[in-house]
Amino acid sequence: MGADRPWGGPAADRFVDVQDLIVQRPEGLYCPPGDFYIDPWRRVERAVITHAHADHARAGHGHYLATAVSEGVLRARLGNITLQPLAYGDVVEHRGVRISLHPAGHVLGSAQVRVEQAGRVWVASGDYKVAPDPTCAAFEPVRCDVFITESTFGLPIYRWQTDAQVFAEINAWWAQNAALGRASVLACYSFGKAQRLLAGVDASIGPIVCHAAAEPINRAYREAGVALPDTTPATSLDKSAVGRALVLCPPAAMAGTWLRRFGDHSDAFASGWMRLRGGRRRGGFDRGFALSDHADWPGLMSAIGATGAQRVIVTHGSVPVMVRHLTEQGLQAEAFETQYGDTQEAAAEASV
Numbered sequence: 574m575g576a577d578r579p580w581g582g583p584a585a586d587r588f589v590d591v592q593d594l595i596v597q598r599p600e601g602l603y604c605p606p607g608d609f610y611i612d613p614w615r616r617v618e619r620a621v622i623t624h625a626h627a628d629h630a631r632a633g634h635g636h637y638l639a640t641a642v643s644e645g646v647l648r649a650r651l652g653n654i655t656l657q658p659l660a661y662g663d664v665v666e667h668r669g670v671r672i673s674l675h676p677a678g679h680v681l682g683s684a685q686v687r688v689e690q691a692g693r694v695w696v697a698s699g700d701y702k703v704a705p706d707p708t709c710a711a712f713e714p715v716r717c718d719v720f721i722t723e724s725t726f727g728l729p730i731y732r733w734q735t736d737a738q739v740f741a742e743i744n745a746w747w748a749q750n751a752a753l754g755r756a757s758v759l760a761c762y763s764f765g766k767a768q769r770l771l772a773g774v775d776a777s778i779g780p781i782v783c784h785a786a787a788e789p790i791n792r793a794y795r796e797a798g799v800a801l802p803d804t805t806p807a808t809s810l811d812k813s814a815v816g817r818a819l820v821l822c823p824p825a826a827m828a829g830t831w832l833r834r835f836g837d838h839s840d841a842f843a844s845g846w847m848r849l850r851g852g853r854r855r856g857g858f859d860r861g862f863a864l865s866d867h868a869d870w871p872g873l874m875s876a877i878g879a880t881g882a883q884r885v886i887v888t889h890g891s892v893p894v895m896v897r898h899l900t901e902q903g904l905q906a907e908a909f910e911t912q913y914g915d916t917q918e919a920a921a922e923a924s925v
């Protein structure tokens with residue numbers, strides 16, 4: 574029947590971007606009717622930024638739109654940018670496209686971007702997690718026709734423990750080291766992970782030293798109203814207190830001379846990637862704690878389901894596995910190639 578019917582039939586692939594609210598371009602994810610990008614990796618005139626991690630928020634764009642809560646961290650990282658802050662849930666209408674930002678539960682100020690035009694709703698998630706985190710607003714499911722999802726930990730093997738379990742392990746490790754009079758050095762990403770660790774550990778065990786890389790971010794969190802325990806610069810820590818200290822530093826600082834001041838110590842790494850490494854002695858570290866700011870497999874699936882989207886576009890991570898699984902679930906699933914990825918975490922993982 575198809576051959577003798579001159580009209581109708583499916584749209585040709587090359588016309589897809591006439592209808593799609595968000596498409597991929599060499600610069601990044603692009604909204605054609607709104608003429609703006611979401612988390613672009615090349616310089617553009619207008620950029621909506623989901624959150625301040627380096628792979629999503631780059632310097633050099635003409636105009637930024639991001640959550641009001643993320644403003645402090647964005648400015649701490651990118652300096653003097655032209656930023657229009659938007660409260661979660663508020664709408665800005667741009668060239669007939671309604672744009673709003675909704676909590677992604679990933680780090681302070683992180684957002685999913687909801688775009689609506691002519692009755693169609695698309696949501697680009699950026700990075701997200703669905704588990705509770707005291708340092709940022711909880712992930713909010715947003716109903717949409719098309720959902721663009723990350724897939725960093727998009728394999729069924731990834732299932733996180735609860736925060737209570739992970740922090741019980743971290744506190745026990747710290748307390749044991751303190752009893753032995755040796756510092757506890759915990760490597761972690763400076764934005765997001767460091768603050769989540771600060772908020773979760775038992776600060777009564779001993780003093781907490783934070784590497785200078787995390788301090789401007791800590792300040793932005795405190796100014797945004799997130800309660801974090803006091804932190805001490807490495808240089809002002811009393812020598813007698815070193816053996817009870819918890820030291821938070823980026824993985825890169827582990828290799829340098831910065832750590833020498835703490836003498837004999839136990840070291841550990843806090844990252845979702847630690848899930849793959851069995852029990853103790855992960856890589857070069859004494860301990861690994863599986864703590865991630867990304868959704869695990871059940872989290873990704875519940876988040877996708879809650880959107881009600883019939884079409885899902887998968888970005889950075891386990892793309893083929895997720896696309897296949899979602900297709901098997903009866904959804905229209907496809908992939909966007911992006912340049913997102915936890916480069917710091919991945920680099921640290923590669924080096925351990």
Ligand SMILES: [Zn+2]
Nearest residue numbers: 624626679700
């Ligand atoms: Zn991120």
Ligand SMILES: [Zn+2]
Nearest residue numbers: 628700913914
């Ligand atoms: Zn990312």
